[in-house]
Amino acid sequence: xxxxxxxxxxxxxxVWSFVAVSCASKTDDxxxxxxxxxxxxxxxxxxxxNDVASKQAIxxxxxxxxxxxxxxxxxxxxxxxTFDNDGTLWSEQxxxxxxxxxxxxxxxxxxxHPEWKDKQPYKAVLENDMDxxxxxxxxxxxxxxxASHTGLTTDEFERIVRDWISTAKHPTKNKPYTELVFxxxxxxxxxxxxxxxxxxxxxxxxxxxxxxxxEEVYGIPRDQIVGSSFKTEYAYNDGKPxxxxxxxxxxxxxxEGKPIGIHSYIGxxxxxxxxxxxxxxxxxxxxxxxxxKSFKLYVHHTDGEREWAYDSTSHIGTFKAGWEExxxxxxxxxxxxxxxxxxxxxxxxxxx
Numbered sequence: 095x096x097x098x099x100x101x102x103x104x105x106x107x108x109v110w111s112f113v114a115v116s117c118a119s120k121t122d123d124x125x126x127x128x129x130x131x132x133x134x135x136x137x138x139x140x141x142x143x144n145d146v147a148s149k150q151a152i153x154x155x156x157x158x159x160x161x162x163x164x165x166x167x168x169x170x171x172x173x174x175x176t177f178d179n180d181g182t183l184w185s186e187q188x189x190x191x192x193x194x195x196x197x198x199x200x201x202x203x204x205x206x207h208p209e210w211k212d213k214q215p216y217k218a219v220l221e222n223d224m225d226x227x228x229x230x231x232x233x234x235x236x237x238x239x240x241a242s243h244t245g246l247t248t249d250e251f252e253r254i255v256r257d258w259i260s261t262a263k264h265p266t267k268n269k270p271y272t273e274l275v276f277x278x279x280x281x282x283x284x285x286x287x288x289x290x291x292x293x294x295x296x297x298x299x300x301x302x303x304x305x306x307x308x309e310e311v312y313g314i315p316r317d318q319i320v321g322s323s324f325k326t327e328y329a330y331n332d333g334k335p336x337x338x339x340x341x342x343x344x345x346x347x348x349x350e351g352k353p354i355g356i357h358s359y360i361g362x363x364x365x366x367x368x369x370x371x372x373x374x375x376x377x378x379x380x381x382x383x384x385x386x387k388s389f390k391l392y393v394h395h396t397d398g399e400r401e402w403a404y405d406s407t408s409h410i411g412t413f414k415a416g417w418e419e420x421x422x423x424x425x426x427x428x429x430x431x432x433x434x435x436x437x438x439x440x441x442x443x444x445x446x
Contacts, residue, residue: 139285142278142435148391148428152282155389159365160289166387168365170290175366176356176377177283179297179304179321181411182370182393183312184275185264187402189410191271192303195258199242216241240341244324247336248302255306269438272311277441278434279393282368283312291366295319296355298348298373302339320355322347352377364388370395371411375419382423390425392416397431400441 143149159168180186200210200219210216215234218226227234243251263270283293293314295304301321309316325344329336347355353376356364367374367381370393378390394413395404405413420427430437 139288140278140281142281144433144435146429146433148426148433151426152285152389152391155366155387156286156289159387168386172362172365172386173286173289173291174360174362174364175283175286175291175293176296176352176360176364176368176381177279177293177314178352178369178371178374178377179295179299179308181395182276182368182374183279183283183295184271185267185401186411187404188266190299191264191274192299194262194265194271195255195303196238196242198258198262199254200238203241243300243302244339244341246339248326248339249336251302251339252306255303259307272307273438273440275311275439276393276434277436277439279368280312280439283314286366287313293318294356294360294364295321296347296352296377297321298346298351300324301347320347320359321345322351348373350376353380356380367391368393369416371413372415373412375416378416378420378425382425390420390423392420392425392427394427394429396429397434397437400437401430403431 140149140152158164158166159173161167177183180190180192184191197219200216204210204216204220207216211220215227215230215238217223218230218234219238230237246254259270259272261270264274267274286293295308295312295314295318297304297320299321301319301323304319304321305316308314308319323344325340325342327338327340329338345351345355345358349372352374356377363384364377364381365384365386366389367378368391369375369378374392378392381388381390392413394417395402395411397403404411405417417427419425428434
């Protein structure tokens with residue numbers, strides 16, 4: 095029952111993502127929100143950020159908690175920072191990039207499964223038939239997820255992910271997915287690391303999907319990546335030790351799962367937490383509950399020209415409850431269009 099509930103949640107995002115792709119529509123459902131940013135002097139380390147209050151707040155926090163003379167000084171062992179991935183460190187529209195991987199994987203596997211061309215839900219994927227895919231419900235999604243992500247050793251799956259991430263391109267941006275990371279957030283991660291913060295990714299995405307490439311792209315060690323996972327099983331085959339990925343959910347690292355993942359795999363509450371959607375709210379609350387001074391940051395997608403603009407009514411990265419609580423508790427909200435000089439590493443120019 096628990097697995098079916100989780101997969102039903104995935105199905106909503108999965109199906110609506112494909113609807114967005116098939117319609118090739120632009121997401122621009124941004125709430126008209128007030129701004130409280132103000133100009134500040136430029137500082138080192140966050141060069142892709144405009145001189146606004148979000149940047150000032152980050153630098154002020156880091157300076158305060160790393161100053162041994164400050165009443166809010168935090169020892170290095172407690173300088174834990176947690177970042178969501180999808181929508182926070184890289185883009186997530188028009189659907190989560192891991193779902194693009196899953197679909198490509200099903201299509202690649204179909205060569206060895208000729209029966210799929212006449213069998214749902216595979217037939218719907220192979221024919222890009224979204225109506226038929228929607229009709230399959232949670233059971234259909236379960237088949238797709240299990241077929242594309244399980245029944246392999248962890249080493250086999252890692253090789254597949256590495257091959258895919260090195261060649262696949264986003265269908266509308268026409269760039270490798272690893273070029274759709276946010277340059278300002280890369281700078282923020284490095285800035286925190288330079289000040290002796292231990293930075294973790296805590297994502298609803300699959301941990302085995304992120305680890306093969308995230309260390310190189312983000313500079314975050316693979317053992318500092320927490321994500322959703324399947325159960326696994328150790329095997330010793332002909333003198334070769336292997337770990338098999340089983341078709342059963344172990345951790346759904348989204349919403350309430352994020353504090354659980356942090357507790358289970360990190361063991362300390364974060365003092366810095368960053369996300370972009372309601373799915374990250376529980377993680378930011380967990381940081382807010384720290385008895386030490388903490389920093390809570392939301393990335394608000396407001397740039398429909400350079401990236402995408404969406405929030406409260408988006409079927410991916412919905413930002414409504416988080417927005418309301420962030421305003422109430424005076425958390426920092428980064429306005430992507432206003433606060434960032436560039437979005438992606440290879441971009442140039444400014445919208446100012």
